[in-house]
Amino acid sequence: MVGYVARWPASDAEPEHVAHITYCALGQGKRAWRMKPMPSPRPLFDLAAILSRPVASVLVCPDEWSMDAAAMLLPDMVATTTAQDPKSPASTDFGPLAGHPVVLAPTVGREGQAWADMMANLLAKAGVRDVKVLDMAGVAGSMGRELSSSDEWGLADAVDGGLAAEALATLMSTDPELIRFHVDERQKRATEVMLHSDTTPMTEESLSLFRSDATGVYKLVERQESGETIREYVRFCSPLTVVAETRDGDGRNWGRLLCVVDRDNIRKEWAMPMEQLAGDGINYRSELLSMGLTIGSARKAREFLHEFISSERPKEKARCVPRTGWHGRAYVSVNETLRPGQDAQERLLLQTTVPPDHPFRMAGDLAAWQDEIARYAIGNSRLGLALSAAFAAPLLYPLDAEGGGFHLRGGSSTGKSTALAVGGSVWGGGGLNGFLRTWRATSNGLEGVAALHCDALLCLDEMGQVDGREAGAIAYMLANGSGKSRAGRTGEARSSASWRVLFLSSGEVGLADKLADDGRGRRAAAGQEVRIVDIPADAGAGFGLFENLHAFGSADAFARHLKSAAARHYGHASRAFLKVVVERFDDIQQEARFLCDRFVRDHCPEGADGQISRVAARFGLIAAAGEIARDAGILPWPEGEAMRAAGVCFNGWLAQRGGIEPAEERDAIARVRHFIELHGASRFELMGAGLEPHPDMRVTHRAGFRAGDAAKGYEYIVLPEVWKADICTGMDVTFVTKTLAQRGFLRVGSDGKAQTKRRLPGFEGPVRCYVIRSSIMGEASH
DSSP states (O other): EEEEEEEEEOTTTTOOOEEEEEEEEETOOOOOOOSOOOSSSSSOOOOHHHHTTTSSSSSEEESSHHHHHHHHHOTTTTEEOOOOOTTTTTTTTGGGGSOOOOEEEOOBHHHHHHHHHHHHHHHTTTTTOOOOEEOOOHHHHHOOOOTTTOBBHHHHHHHTTTTHHHHHHHHHHTTTEEEEEOOOOOHHHHHHHHTGGGGTTTTTTTTOEEEEEEEETEEEEEEEETTTTEEEEEEESSSSEEEEEEETTSSSSSSEEEEEEEHHHHHOEEEEEEEGGGOOHHHHHHHHHHHOOOSSSSSHHHHHHHHHHHOOSSSOOOEEEESSSEEEEEOSSSOOOEEOOOOOOOOOOEOSSOOOOOOOOOOOOHHHHHTGGGGGTTOOOOHHHHHHHHHHGTTTTTTOOOEEEEEEEEOOTSSSSHHHHHHHTTOOOOTTTTTTTEEEEHHHHHHHHHHTTTTTTEEEGGGGGGOHHHHHHHHHHHHHBOOOEETTTTSOOOOOBBBBOEEEEEEOHHHHHHHHHHTTTOOHHHHHHHHHHEEOOOOOSSTTTBSTTTOOHHHHHHHHHHHHHTTTBSHHHHHHHHHHHTTTHHHHHHHHHHHHHHHHHHHTTTTOOHHHHHHHHHHHHHHHHHHHHHHHTOOOOOTTHHHHHHHHHHHHHHHHHHSSOOOOOOOOHHHHHHHHHHHTTTHHHHHEETOOOTTOOOSSSSSSSEEETTTEEEEEEOHHHHHIIIISSOOOHHHHHHHHHHOOEEETTTTTTSSSEEEOTTTTEEEEEEEOOOOOHGGGGG
């Protein structure tokens, strides 16, 4: 508590008296209550209630009497007032009201209007963009009171006159204009001119070409009547404001920040590129209509709208960006821009050809999310990984880390989608699928989705739905952070979409299986497997994805609880985390790098290939993000829980990978072994003393010869062209040959070359060939 405000009425000829009583420092270590002003900026009354209800409407009253009356008449709103004379509220801190819908409750009359105008101006400077006013004259009229402009009549008078909360609620439901957007005195005078402009003579030079008010937008037009030119305003659309001019950092991609007020009095903003005005403008009008703008049906109305947007020159300018995520030290999301408190640069906006359809919504509250979702990840490695990955996405830029994804692979009903729903709840939700997207899309279609999720988490459910031919392309595209290069109409190169994204994926099959399901025998390249890290969804504890059911009766009941909670509480955790990173960017950068390096040192096997260390670094980023979110008070976990969960999942990936050698070497050996397993008897002709083929066994499409016996093992002698065209097809022949020679699976000639000379049946002289030792089949079980 800062202090008390004493306010008491004076005589009719004098204003009311206001005094502050504060707990002051008197010197020499003494403190006591004294009648001294509060220090500026002064807090709003009942600030704790405002902060505890972050989405509630706030009713700002001129004084405490009105506030007490508001608490009785409008209990769904949080009532507050300033700590000084209503005529001088400038020393109040209105910052906590940013993000709240605010309703002013002025008294009737000129002084009330002046107070409302002054408050609206101060609130706008504090970042409050949704300011409405309660029409007390309308309330008085419903009670049968006739008031003049000199009467000072407000909420306290309404309660004294017998107004009840139920009667006011009924009045508000029948009269939607009782609470409307604030219009100051100057705008009201302009509206009167517009509404009665049919008699305005042409000599009225003060009239501008366009005028707007709470009823809509008007254009000044001329018409002839009885030989006289009459100028009048004609309405062509509902309320629309050009708030700011936009352009990018290079002075290109100019646009307009448009604000539409729909029929529910809800304000919606869209940063529209000016290129939308090219042609007949049907595309931008379609989007404005979808946002709730109403446009006159006549052709002139469309022309007036086009001219209005083109010609308006607002004083405010803003920088536009084509994607969400980090831009310097500022983080641009679909809904807002977060920047350090001392950063006073101009506004940053996401500018798109259409208002984006996005899942970055908020519901519930952070405390409930922590209690009903986050705490249940303790002891569950896959849930811990999903939540930590959600916080790791905005750390890609500070750590200059590469993008990529984690794929939870397992059978149906193991809980894969639950993990994605839990991770997605950090960023948003709502709708039928919450924050989840689907793999069922082309790589082109996912470009826009990736750009919208730049420096945020992307959740892709059910890899089985995507065509096998697209799976590999999507994996490369998402991790590489760049879309296709395309040409314009005249052949010039157009800028391609770019992003940084970390994604979670799920499916009953992994990437390698998906690539092979088209029947062409394709295998996942090593780069693809590093970009999408394949993790077994089954944690091995007998509960599918889970290791700890936290007193729930079954894995199914636990999963249903998590999904239900994720549908009610979402979007708050990411915003809280981003605020921490924005304000402590350098500290977070250093801490995350330290934790990531520590994870790699502790978990990456000695002598492991570079592909292993790349994947370990990504798991380290996940672990670091989880620990930082825990230190920030967002994840209610014990210290080290994020490190533990990431370590368990990394070890699971490493175990199923089958070794620490490069994936390309493993694939080369597997390719040769597979060919021998498939064609060992049918395409390799027996040779040597005592080796007679069975009379019913015919060798067709001969690949080479077999020498040796079943007891000691065969050597497979492969002819050179078969080696290149059949066995090593689609792979680097030199790399395969070198790998097998280094591992001892290929007999090297006396001259050190990979090919050896052999006398073979049907050939006149020695033939150079590749001799594969039988030991390659001995590794088939490893």
